Amino acid sequence: MPPAVTLMQTEPAEFAPLLRMSGISKSFPGVKALESVDFAVGAGEIHAFLGENGAGKSTLLKILSGAQAPDTGTISLDGKATVFATPQDAQRAGIVTIYQEFTLAPDMSIAENVFVGRELGSRFFVNHGLMEEETRKISRRIGLDREPSTRVRDLAVAEQQMVEIARALSMKSRIIVMDEPTSALSRSEVEKLFTIVRGLKAEGISTIFVTHRLEEVFEICDRYTVLRDGRNAGAGRVPETSIEGIIRMMVGRDVGLLAHRQGSFTQSEVALEVKGLNRKRKATDASAIELHDVSFKVHKGEILGLAGLVGAGRTESARAIFGADPLDSGEVIVGGTPARIASPSDAIAQGIGLVPEDRKQQALFLGLAIRTNLSMAAHDHISGWGPFISAARETALVEDYRRKLNIRMTSGEQLVGNLSGGNQQKVVLARWLALRPNVLIVDEPTRGIDVGAKVEVHNLLIEMAREGIAVIVISSELPEVLSLADRIVTMREGRVTGNVPGPGATQEQLMTLMTMSAPKAA
Ligand SMILES: Nc1ncnc2c1ncn2[C@@H]1O[C@H](COP(=O)(O)OP(=O)(O)OP(=O)(O)O)[C@@H](O)[C@H]1O
Ligand SMILES: [Mg+2]
Helix, strand or coil: CCCCCCCCCCCCCCCCCCEEEEEEEEEECCEEEEEEEEEEECCCCEEEEEECCCCCHHHHHHHHCCCCCCCEEEEEECCEEECCCCHHHHHHCCEEEECCCCCCCCCCEHHHHHCCCCCCECCCCECHHHHHHHHHHHHHHHCCCCCCCCEHHHCCHHHHHHHHHHHHHHCCCCEEEEECCCCCCCHHHHHHHHHHHHHHHHCCCEEEEECCCHHHHHHHCCEEEEEECCEEEEEEEHHHCCHHHHHHHHHCCCCCCCCCCCCCCCCCCEEEEEEEEEECCCCCCCCCCCEEEEEEEEECCCEEEEEECCCCCHHHHHHHHCCCCCCCEEEEEECCEEECCCCHHHHHHCCEEEECCCHHHHCCCCCCEHHHHHHHHHHHHHCCCCCCCCHHHHHHHHHHHHHHHCCCCCCCCCEHHHCCHHHHHHHHHHHHHHCCCCEEEEECCCCCCCHHHHHHHHHHHHHHHHCCCEEEEECCCHHHHHHHCCEEEEEECCEEEEEEECCCCCHHHHHHHHHCCCCCCC
């Protein structure tokens, strides 16, 4: 890939960082999250902060933003030692954080969210006009084309993120911390975000950027820091390293980027067929995406890839099959028999599972133990497919998936809410895998998952297919679809536009099918 790297033009001979964190350690019960970590960021620099799931990235950034206190270590800004006891302290010093999970108030307007806690006006009146005017100025700067009075609820995910950025800019920040800002964005939205970040750089504002998509590092970042198991594993200038080099620092060994599967599937009976799914947009719908005559089949033991751009209707099809959204017409045929699926519990009873794309919808119980979250799926066996699971089997289940997915956890008793973002994602996957459905639909299964674990997730999907489960993989990453799928269905604007064998398919071919309007079969 051509590294469109923006080098720091005038780096002083001696790197005098704007921010320096030294010897930062932080422990939680049973976990040493950070051990004597050093971290330095220059002015006007885009700094990639990398590491596997659970390496300690979010923890260090929470310390930087005053949300958590370090056990030991110091922070200096402009060479002056400083302590951030609260997020307000850090904000006053010009450090603004956009967390891994958004923190906007959905029922408030854009302007209210931008100025929340710092409302403009006199002592007794909030001056809405002034706040909206200021918000409009900032919005224009970052290309957010929405009225400041629009409710945040009505914005797309990417726009919500721009509101977070607008809020950061309204605070006169010097360092903007973005914890996995791109994991929920489509490619074109990522490009928009990068334009904004480059603009910030031109104004001398530094960005700390966490991502699991390593190509992005080479596209936009100047320097990088890698953590492994809570310790420094490498740091330097991006043009002086490579993706392989970064992975080696992250994982401590070489890993392949993709699992390979093509060609192993032999034709068998149809596990699931959908025929003529139609869905018109309702006035009450949040989603604007309609479905038009969506039809496809997936066989036992087959991996079907669903490819398309954002808005193609892949997630909507999955939700409709799973009974999460109603259909206007269409048939869902499970194992040769037409099924009546009016709700997710109907779908589960029919042996269909869905791992949704949105982390917040994934119904993890953050305040409960990992083992409870995992075995909850197993408890569904009572009404569905099998016997009650004993405590011993529960322990075995947790241990099995901890090993298979390399979930970084202290024990099955640990609360899911205390896992890192990527490890929470793995628990979600494990929970559905434990259900052993006949048909499993996974929507963006590796979003937010680090490079090493990605291969583990791929291998697990391949193993499930080998055991006879029909797997439908929805993914925005074409290499992922190409390496996994036996057959690929492409969609665009709620319609199926192609249905091709996986082996031999190319990115170019899929892109063409994903962007064309006339249906075509192969
Ligand atoms: N409040 C907490 N209580 C207990 N353990 C915690 C807490 N917060 C984080 N941890 C643990 O600290 C370690 C580092 O987690 P952190 O969230 O910093 O990882 P990360 O690098 O951001 O990972 P990801 O890429 O998955 O987001 C993990 O083992 C996590 O389980
Ligand atoms: Mg994190």
